[in-house]
Amino acid sequence: MSGAVGTPLSPTGVSLRHARVRYGPLEALHGVTLHAPAPGVTVLLGRNGSGRTTALRALAGTVPLSQGAVVWDGTDVTRLPAYERARLGLCLVPDRRAVFGSLTVRENLELAASGRPFAAALDAYPRLGALLPRRAGTLSGGEQRMLALSRALLARARVVLVDEPSQGMSPVIAARTYELLSGLDAGVIVAEQRLPPGLRSGTTIVYELRRGAVVFSGEAAETSASAAAADAPGPAEPTRPT
Template sequence: MAVAVELRGVRVRYGLLEALHGVDLACPAGRVTVLLGRNGSGRTTVLRALAGDVPVSAGQVLREGRDVTALDAHRRAAAGSAYVPAERGVFGSLTVAQNLALSGDAPVDRWFPELARLLHRRADTLSGGEQQMVAVGRALAARPRLLLLDEPGRGLAPAVAARLHGALFELAAAGRTVVLAEQAPLPSLQRAAVVHVLRRGRVAFSGEPSELGPAGGAGGADRTGLSL
């Protein structure tokens, strides 16, 4: 499979703390890639490095084989990527309709019909789950070539999260590349092409979802059932 985006030997530091220790991972084009790991494992930092939201102290970030390490988040977004953080992904002073309009005519009724009654509400008056639907819906509407999502199901009801994951697979089937981070394996993500399990800033396992067993190759199961 062709590779859409890749980290090669990437290190990221936050002050004196090194969050990624020479990470190598690849995300296939036109497929869904899942990053798994507990809080502090490095999942979010991987997404931020791919998005250009944090500088790397060593290594390379490649986009379709081209070195984009020096490109900031604005230029990577202009080249067709979108990053949705786990929190604060909306413009609170704008209404739901205004937030969604930033990416064009979002099909709210298809992805998140729950938002239809909230279109005239300010985003900062919504619940956490409702704000998450707005942020993810805006990114989906933009139809980016590369979509990066940090725990997109956070605060969503299981049925809504499963519907969202279905939309992500539809996006991938249309040729887009999706990379998302979650804390644990989810049944609705079993069709993902690749799973990367992170532990303490390193890749502990890379493979297909079916290879993640209760005592899988990543070094023993924790209480969540995720091999870490």
């Protein structure tokens, strides 16, 4: 059972503690525990249905926990609604409907900037400059991702949660995106099916989820070494039931 808001529980960053999430009769997270320090980048790896998107939503407060806790900078925020977490500096960029489609690109950026200049967004993604008068809903998938991430950059969030940041982007723009996310003075958590090339070295923290449970946690370098060992030729093994 989670504690009351205001109870100090963990160091700087955001965590799930023994988190369980249910969608009707189905449980999507089975007691997941993970910690994402701030600043820094944490990657949630997993195939569709692994629970990585649900973990992001649980951290953001857009889905409730049936058990466990969400802890942010040492405070249990499990009972804090999503809009209050947003006010405190948590920004969620979902994989779909991450922009205001009926508004122009300029209007989307102006909303995110809250009266400040939005030139930083155009520096991050220069292509958006030519798209300022366009309605966001008419943009390509990659262009919408650029706009959504620009809005997150402008928000000056303390925690940024992004589901598949590079979806629909070219390799060059995807590399630029991970460079931008890695440079933020924030706790950044991204959900991906595979570990992006730009995050395979250094001290990036990786959690691999499978069927709603954490099956691996460690630094990205460990993941790369494990993958290389798995790819190396070896003796054949008998087929096992899955």
